[in-house]
Amino acid sequence: MTQPRNYGFEEEAGMLKDAARRFFGERLPVDRLHALVASDYDPEGVAPLRWDPALWDEMVALGWTSLAVPEDAGGLAMPWVAVAGLLEEAGRAALPAPLLTTLKSTALLRRLGSSATGALEELAAGAAATMVCLDASGSVGPGSLRASHGRLEGEAFFVQDAGKCSRFLVLAAEGDGAWGFYWVAADAPGTSIHSDAIVDLTRDQARVQFSATPAERIAGDGLEYWQAAEPELWTLLSADMVGAAEWQLQTTVDYAQQRKQFDRPLGFFQAVKHQLVDVMVSTDESKSLLYSAACALDHEPGRCRELALMAKASASETAGFASGRSVQCHGGIGFTWECYVQLYFKRQEHSRRLFGDAATHRAELARLLIDRDAA
Amino acid sequence: MTQPRNYGFEEEAGMLKDAARRFFGERLPVDRLHALVASDYDPEGVAPLRWDPALWDEMVALGWTSLAVPEDAGGLAMPWVAVAGLLEEAGRAALPAPLLTTLKSTALLRRLGSSATGALEELAAGAAATMVCLDASGSVGPGSLRASHGRLEGEAFFVQDAGKCSRFLVLAAEGDGAWGFYWVAADAPGTSIHSDAIVDLTRDQARVQFSATPAERIAGDGLEYWQAAEPELWTLLSADMVGAAEWQLQTTVDYAQQRKQFDRPLGFFQAVKHQLVDVMVSTDESKSLLYSAACALDHEPGRCRELALMAKASASETAGFASGRSVQCHGGIGFTWECYVQLYFKRQEHSRRLFGDAATHRAELARLLIDRDAA
């Protein structure tokens, strides 16, 4: 299979992306976002959940949780490039809602085969889900989580947007080293959610403990399925970072045009101008790789792992670089709480270390690109 | 032992450094250097020896080859900080003469103990020497070089300034894995020197073959002695790179002050100004570490390996960075043969990969700094 010249990004995908940008522009402008997630903050405390469930319901009503669900499970089965387009806009809005976690869960469930149909139907019907798959060190694995006779026991870590989701897709050990995937209601008996105090204001994160929690087994061979789904997970996360980086670029450019020092706009000075150009260059690198990876998920499975690793490694670098420059080029005001750049700075710093950082992904790319054909 | 606040860089050292700068300024200005090493060049050929033996004789007459020789061998026994000061000036002049190789050989001989006294006396008397210690891959080791019954057999590689030296200090295998050091006249029977075609115009480099060549055995335990001498070798090479980098900085700054574009001197533009500042910052980092390392050789043996690794790793980075910026900031003229920056560009690119590059030395530093006190 080969990639279409336009990434298979057809009119429908364009309409979805435009609609999302309009939606966030109208319903979640950045001043509203700041009021929503950055009020009455205690740096030494654990932030309460700060999001707008009513706004999330609107997104669900727009069908966004069913975008990637197959038709036989009641979904729209849109191509991954369309999903990437939507998540780029969600990242541009620094959306505090479980859209990314739900679409990532969808991707993983799709890899799990027909036994996942029921779970996918729940997502198509509007449920929000997140993956419970990291151990205490942040590595993928069940850690202390055990499953037996349809019940879960143990603790998982770094669960993204746990407080906003009604379903957990849980990776648990099944004995003799095998891993399985389980589908659990967030309010199932024996489930307790302990919120982490994190820097990112647009997400929540938690440790989740299970004690004799009833769970539906969806599949075994957890590790194989997980690895099969990694290209989707990396690509979708990249989309969020690319969108956020574009916001950081445009917002800092606007500031550099308006702010005057020495009777000239900041952007006159090459020290600022060239930093912003380098942010643009880095963002474009990540964006081109993003759509190439998403397109490979749709059309070129043989290269999707390689391209998704490139997209994620590039997006993680861009997220860190764009964040630092956005604060630096804003000067003193950029260092204040009321300045909006801090919201994106923190989201990007969080995103870029999820499911492996850039160096980790380049190391895996090296195995693909160098060792693969080592003579 | 501890380091004196002024690095032990006393008046005598200062006078030597000043004298050297004056000497090179008068006897080897850069236009003369260019005429000496860059005339009638054939990029596809092997350059003939291009240097000024008469000028070298003057340096010998000034006692520079005996600086680091102990007094009991007829030398001046100056501290290493003074030697570093001299080599910084030699690097600033991109000196095409075997001063660096001779002083490095001196350092190694000093580590070899009393049996090296004879060789050191020859250096004090004005002989020029170089080390023959690298195998075909550029790693330290005898490679195919074998010694038995006072005769050498085999081939060594990457011998610096081989064509300009009258003595070789040779690392050879002695069977059962042991290495020994041997002292050989460059014109000894059975010695043949094959010049490499190298980019650097201010050095020569050769493969040296020995066939039943008579040689004086100075010491066994070659590997231990070599490692003991590495801090001196790294420090002296760093001094050359620091001096050359300072020339690259000052020359490019001068050009940026004179050259006008858009009716302003180049240095007005922050894109150029900040590159030059970064070159200065990098050069100063290397220079401070250089004198700290040289001072440790004189006063703080316990830290000299760590500090010499830092100096060399830093100087290698500076050499590459200053070289690239010197050409880029000179623009089109910097890309031409007649522009002097190419001479230093090539010398620095050569120096920074001698006896290990920056990454190699940082890896060894990591073993010292991290593993040393790993709980």
Add this chain to the structure above:
Amino acid sequence: MTNPERRDSAEQAEYRAHCRDWLATHHPGEPSVRLPTSALEIMTDEQMDYLRAWQGAAYAAGLVGCDYPEEFGGGGRSDCQRIANEEMLAARTPYFPNIIGLGMAAPTVLHHGSDELKARLLPRLFSGEDIWCQGFSEPGAGSDLASVQTFAERRGDKWVINGHKVWTSLAHFAQWMILLLRTDKGHKYEGLSYFVVPIASALGNGVTVRPLIKMTGETGFNEVLFEDLEVDDSYRLDELGKGWQVAMTTLLFERGAGDLVTPRSGGLKSSSAHTTSARAVMELAQRTARGDGLASEDPLLRDRMVRQAIREEALKEHQRRARVPALIDHPMRLPLQNKLLASELAQDTAALALDVAGPAAGLYLGDEHAPAGGQWPLAYMNSYGITIAAGTSEVQRNILGERVLGLAKSK
């Protein structure tokens, strides 16, 4: 890899088939002479004759200039040159020698020249009979191109040209030059005009071409001196005093951001050819001993090699994304990055190769033991030609900051 055939129009599909058929039987085959990395380094008549013959044959078969109007020697097609380029790349043909003519002179003449000039110049340019060079930079006019001092003085309907141009690649082979000069010393930008000038015929008679030696020790570009060279006013492109606007057209195409696809042949890997690519560095690392193992096993080198591979892939993808309006914010945002990205990528890739090669990196072209025959240090040094020429990387960043991001001009 993307399959270019998808979404070909009927015309494109038919044309692609034609290209493929012709190439199947007319590939010029391995050259007898060693070819340099690019046309700009052509040294010998043998190299030029071989490449010129190939360009002529490709033009005769309709593979060169096919998107240009027929009355000016073109193929009268639309969006087909891309097809021909793709097929020539796939067929691994040699590159075209008239690179400045095809890439810069042709579109500039088409956009700004008289119909008579187009009809006269373009066919011989496409066929390679006339090789072209570019007379822009001067000793005093580098990044500040508009400060050129080469002056044309009016004498009736003739102009008398005096001045000094530098970095003119291929001038020693060229019949024609595109020449930016000054016709009015009173105004910096409005005082510039733009001519096409026959230089081969004037050699020794108003025109002197001298080779310049690069820091690599190679020749390849020249300086060109004009002493009372007389040219006809009909050789002027566009109006008097419009030279700057015409030059902007040339530079737009030079930066790969023009509205016409440049006829491009290539892909031929002769045994002696060298490419500066992450793949080539990885192969070097797999052949290079490092410590007890191979350089390809060094984690830091692996990380850097992969970084280069990522940048290469992204640059390739930019060419595709630039054509998908839904995925770009500003039409020039990606095209104007081409020159900056390609030149800095090449520089960093060559620098990395030298670190991979280690001490042997210092061995040069004349050394039998040099890795890749000494091509890596050559490529690294030549990379500064690319980051400096045709607008330094600093100028490129200004252009991107001002034209794309809309920041205030730095001058």
Add this chain to the structure above:
Amino acid sequence: MTNPERRDSAEQAEYRAHCRDWLATHHPGEPSVRLPTSALEIMTDEQMDYLRAWQGAAYAAGLVGCDYPEEFGGGGRSDCQRIANEEMLAARTPYFPNIIGLGMAAPTVLHHGSDELKARLLPRLFSGEDIWCQGFSEPGAGSDLASVQTFAERRGDKWVINGHKVWTSLAHFAQWMILLLRTDKGHKYEGLSYFVVPIASALGNGVTVRPLIKMTGETGFNEVLFEDLEVDDSYRLDELGKGWQVAMTTLLFERGAGDLVTPRSGGLKSSSAHTTSARAVMELAQRTARGDGLASEDPLLRDRMVRQAIREEALKEHQRRARVPALIDHPMRLPLQNKLLASELAQDTAALALDVAGPAAGLYLGDEHAPAGGQWPLAYMNSYGITIAAGTSEVQRNILGERVLGLAKSK
């Protein structure tokens, strides 16, 4: 480590002995309260009281201001403050709270103030009875400091001040402020004057101090509003219209490049204290699991950690080399690098620590499982305060390029 005792003069040796004896018996001991990383982040009265008591005791013992003239409350010694600082560091004492007073206000008052002001202000500044803050930046005057708009209007021998200052650390504790303002709207630089202003006594009566919240969520600096605050002309430093020159003195000392060593105490590592150093990152890496091993075994992280250690060592060595004339080309070349190097070093070290920490890097101060109690993300965010405040890194590079390298001014 260098041994500071070498080459002490007789006076210095005697003074060092005095410091050592006193410190042996007068170390204030572990604080009952958690101390922030630096005096600029002092939050509570408990913290301030503890630190102020310590500074007062040290002053009484002659360890603070010992190089200042005796008539102004100093010790009348020469080149001895360095000795006291070294001994306090060795004794791991807490830092002094009056950091702006000691580092900026004192030398500025000494160089530009009347003898009467010096005698009145300096003793209480040294003792910590008076805490000082700095009124320079304004919403419209950041990098372009000379564009301050805070205006003082003359009324007899009084001035009436109106304006708005920002980023004024410690203003909520301060009795006095050094204040750069405008006395003439007609001239940018010549229109500036410099005052010392008692703000604590005027709170709610011409002066309002409001806390600003940093991106970290912490307070720590403030905005200060002046509404018709009346101050006496005797509080002016140097002549009318010489404010810019006086401010340059302050900035010189702020950048660690002044001719007087700032009294500096420190080294106390309370259990809660956090240092941003390569060593601290290495220790974090040795405690952090990565894959099947430890982060401290990752070759790329090792390389980056060592890079930071090298930069730290060099910055430390700069302080020594700056005093060896034979090894420096320009007297300000190293001192003017201090601020740029220290701030970017801290930023890169904190960023590296976050990469070492991995996913746990996102855990913040309120999380019981956060590595180092969440101090690393805090340190990373606060590092932007350092690369922005007191002249951004961009401004620092301009200063170095212009003042040290002699390149043309960029403005």
